Amino acid sequence: MARKKTAAKTTKKLVKKAVRKKTAVTKTHRKKTGVSSLSKRTNAATSKHTDKPLPRQPLGHLLVEKILREAGFKGGVSTDKHILDRYSTDESIFSIRPQIVIQPKDQRDVEIAVSVINEKKGTFPSLSLTPRAAGTGLSGGSLTDSIVIDTCAHMRHMGSVRTEHGSTLFTCESGTMWRDVEKALKKEGCYLPPFPASKDICSIGGSVANNAAGPDSLRYGHCADWVHSLEVTLYDGKTYTIKPMTYREFKILTKKNNAYSTIAKEVFALIAKHEKTIQKTRPKTKKNSAGYPLWDVLNVSVASFRRGKGTFDLTRLISGSQGTIGIITSVTMRAQPIAQDTQLIVVPVFDLMDAGKVISKALDFNPINIELFDGLTFDLALQHPEFFKDRLSKLDYYKVLLSLYTTYHVRYARKTPAFTILITIDPKSLSSRTAAGMVKALKNNHGKRARLVKNRHEREMFWQVRRASYSLSKLQDPNKRPAAFLEDMTVPPQHLSKFFAEIKKLLKKYNVTAAVHGHGGNGHLHFYPLLDFGNKTTPALIEKMAEEFFATAVKHDGNICGEHNDGIIRTPHLSKMFNKKTLSLFAQVEHICDPLDIFNPGKKVNPRFDIKGSIRDKN
Numbered sequence: 120m121a122r123k124k125t126a127a128k129t130t131k132k133l134v135k136k137a138v139r140k141k142t143a144v145t146k147t148h149r150k151k152t153g154v155s156s157l158s159k160r161t162n163a164a165t166s167k168h169t170d171k172p173l174p175r176q177p178l179g180h181l182l183v184e185k186i187l188r189e190a191g192f193k194g195g196v197s198t199d200k201h202i203l204d205r206y207s208t209d210e211s212i213f214s215i216r217p218q219i220v221i222q223p224k225d226q227r228d229v230e231i232a233v234s235v236i237n238e239k240k241g242t243f244p245s246l247s248l249t250p251r252a253a254g255t256g257l258s259g260g261s262l263t264d265s266i267v268i269d270t271c272a273h274m275r276h277m278g279s280v281r282t283e284h285g286s287t288l289f290t291c292e293s294g295t296m297w298r299d300v301e302k303a304l305k306k307e308g309c310y311l312p313p314f315p316a317s318k319d320i321c322s323i324g325g326s327v328a329n330n331a332a333g334p335d336s337l338r339y340g341h342c343a344d345w346v347h348s349l350e351v352t353l354y355d356g357k358t359y360t361i362k363p364m365t366y367r368e369f370k371i372l373t374k375k376n377n378a379y380s381t382i383a384k385e386v387f388a389l390i391a392k393h394e395k396t397i398q399k400t401r402p403k404t405k406k407n408s409a410g411y412p413l414w415d416v417l418n419v420s421v422a423s424f425r426r427g428k429g430t431f432d433l434t435r436l437i438s439g440s441q442g443t444i445g446i447i448t449s450v451t452m453r454a455q456p457i458a459q460d461t462q463l464i465v466v467p468v469f470d471l472m473d474a475g476k477v478i479s480k481a482l483d484f485n486p487i488n489i490e491l492f493d494g495l496t497f498d499l500a501l502q503h504p505e506f507f508k509d510r511l512s513k514l515d516y517y518k519v520l521l522s523l524y525t526t527y528h529v530r531y532a533r534k535t536p537a538f539t540i541l542i543t544i545d546p547k548s549l550s551s552r553t554a555a556g557m558v559k560a561l562k563n564n565h566g567k568r569a570r571l572v573k574n575r576h577e578r579e580m581f582w583q584v585r586r587a588s589y590s591l592s593k594l595q596d597p598n599k600r601p602a603a604f605l606e607d608m609t610v611p612p613q614h615l616s617k618f619f620a621e622i623k624k625l626l627k628k629y630n631v632t633a634a635v636h637g638h639g640g641n642g643h644l645h646f647y648p649l650l651d652f653g654n655k656t657t658p659a660l661i662e663k664m665a666e667e668f669f670a671t672a673v674k675h676d677g678n679i680c681g682e683h684n685d686g687i688i689r690t691p692h693l694s695k696m697f698n699k700k701t702l703s704l705f706a707q708v709e710h711i712c713d714p715l716d717i718f719n720p721g722k723k724v725n726p727r728f729d730i731k732g733s734i735r736d737k738n
């Protein structure tokens with residue numbers, strides 16, 4: 120109570136000062152109030168300083184702390200310079216300084232924060248809330264010049280794993296780390312199949328909000344496919360349980376008078392009115408996190424739904440919405456039994472043009488995943504054996520290295536494959552066929568060197584190299600950084616070879632190297648060009664390259680955003696994938712869900728960040 124009064128007094132003084140001298144406000148406030156019980160729990164983002172001009176209405180932001188406290192907000196609130204610096208970057212290429220960071224203790228705190236911004240938005244339109252979880256996003260989704268609401272600092276409680284109607288389910292607060300869920304599920308012999316490569320450093324809520332995916336998504340889809348229900352705080356500051364509804368349940372909901380009911384009614388009306396356009400707009404690639412997937416909200420036609428079939432599911436819109444619709448406070452997801460006795464087939468491909476053909480053939484066998492890495496990644500692994508030292512136990516480390524060098528010197532006769540393709544199969548997916556039969560089929564279809572890998576250390580070696588591709592590319596030049604902006608392009612797998620050949624030409628044109636790895640079965644390649652962010656010409660280069668590379672992906676029936684979402688980098692380019700009508704539907708749906716623009720403005724629709732001006736200036 121005493122703390123509340125002191126905070127209120129200090130803020131009052133500061134508000135007066137602010138009116139007299141607006142420009143000095145933020146600095147003074149920081150000095151006087153400092154950190155207000157902000158958790159020290161670290162976030163994946165690295166510390167980074169920028170002195171970009173502060174955006175509008177510092178007074179509004181200054182008042183937020185006072186109003187939050189008066190409304191009973193229990194969590195941390197800070198305008199401390201170092202904290203703001205820390206929240207200025209995520210794993211993307213951007214750096215944008217927030218005005219305030221808040222760390223809710225629980226769902227009630229989230230509701231208070233949303234209610235406060237809702238109430239003050241009329242007076243201070245620049246107030247908004249950008250959710251941030253572990254901050255490992257690659258598109259700048261969690262960056263803002265307004266208020267960051269960090270759901271990962273405190274909201275990490277996980278309930279027990281349970282079985283309902285034959286499904287294994289778990290519920291956790293949105294800031295729970297993926298690795299903690301993984302541990303709990305493993306005890307039950309289960310896992311969450313859409314695990315991203317960043318599963319050791321990212322959260323569940325951030326992954327659902329990004330609609331993340333990973334190697335096993337080839338068979339099991341994105342996070343959205345595993346969501347059972349979500350607790351989401353909507354624009355009215357209330358939290359709703361959002362889950363698939365039958366027509367009867369939908370009708371009952373629409374009789375209520377609340378934000379969820381209004382959103383459900385209006386989104387349904389929008390889908391009903393534009394059903395044909397929406398269905399036509401569905402991207403051709405299996406993986407997609409661009410735009411709002413209106414085509415997935417109903418799993419049957421509008422007419423069938425009205426006749427009582429199928430479901431209407433707003434979790435499909437919220438998953439992948441990057442916090443632009445509401446704040447997820449809790450997640451319930453399904454889990455899958457861990458497949459036993461999986462086998463690995465490796466196909467080194469020396470002629471680039473063979474890669475697409477090998478992958479197309481492998482897809483006939485319904486593998487769990489088809490992953491790949493390029494020759495540069497393999498060479499970097501050979502050049503930096505010490506990289507794997509901390510990742511393996513001593514004996515395993517030597518055995519894995521032995522396997523790496525034997526593969527290169529003996530098996531490949533010192534010739535690095537253009538691509539190494541890894542295919543995981545399980546006996547069930549092969550049904551009457553055998554792994555040996557699959558190897559034979561691949562050999563006959565441009566995969567001459569296909570091989571079943573039986574040795575445990577050799578299998579480990581291939582996966583170590585695949586997983587290390589991004590980190591290994593950092594070792595090429597200490598003065599450069601692998602830049603995430605071309606890292607999420609996806610094409611139908613049959614177009615992969617031609618697409619990759621064209622990308623290689625473009626990289627040559629721009630005189631840039633980029634290690635490549637990805638989810639071959641989905642035609643999904645992660646390119647990380649090595650760039651010097653200290654060089655003043657880099658932002659212009661990034662803009663130019665993004666234009667040309669994205670257009671190339673779309674030309675091959677592809678997509679600019681397979682799993683890392685739109686964020687700051689791709690939102691302005693969505694017009695390359697979607698026509699004006701569809702973009703307008705995205706804007707309408709965002710407006711229905713967030714009429715006051717409380718949640719993460721500038722992402723997914725209405726881009727407002729100047730890309731060149733927001734790019735980090737240090738590596």
Ligand SMILES: Cc1cc2nc3c(=O)[nH]c(=O)nc-3n(C[C@H](O)[C@H](O)[C@H](O)COP(=O)(O)OP(=O)(O)OC[C@H]3O[C@@H](n4cnc5c(N)ncnc54)[C@H](O)[C@@H]3O)c2cc1C
Pocket residue numbers: 209210249250251252253254255256257259260261270293294314315316317320321322323324325326327328329330331332333334441442443445446447448589682683719
């Ligand atoms: C080395 C590396 C490898 C990666 N590999 C993959 C990969 O294989 N697949 C993949 O999909 N991604 C990958 N990523 C990107 C990223 O790690 C994932 O998308 C991850 O799931 C994001 O989780 P996070 O907790 O860090 O979320 P954040 O980055 O903090 O947030 C992601 C987005 O969700 C929003 N958000 C966060 N919490 C909430 C909430 N509670 N309610 C509403 N919105 C919210 C944020 O505003 C932001 O827009 C990788 C990143 C790195 C650095």
